[in-house]
Amino acid sequence: MDKTTNVRVADDRCDTSDTTYSRFWYQHTDTFVYPAIGVAVALAAGSFLRPTSGDVFDRGAPTKGGAIARGGLGKARPDSSGGGGSGGS
Incomplete structure (x- = not known):
């Protein structure tokens, strides 16, 4: 998330030393x-x-927004932001 505008940014922007961006977690x-x-x-x-x-899980939230199915028997895990998964950027 861009801390000056509270807008979601791409995950990789939060992996830099740029203090403009912060990880924001969702459960x-x-x-x-x-x-x-x-x-x-x-x-x-x-x-x-x-x-x-x-x-x-800190990756995998849809870049276009939307819901993420939770993992379970026979399902893939939800690699999701901040986001059972939490994810963030």
């Missing part, structure tokens, strides 16, 4: 819809602190 439910890149992040829906317990 999502089956009905949660992620913002698209370039769209404002709902600050009340997540946290800047990485979760310390449970499974955390």
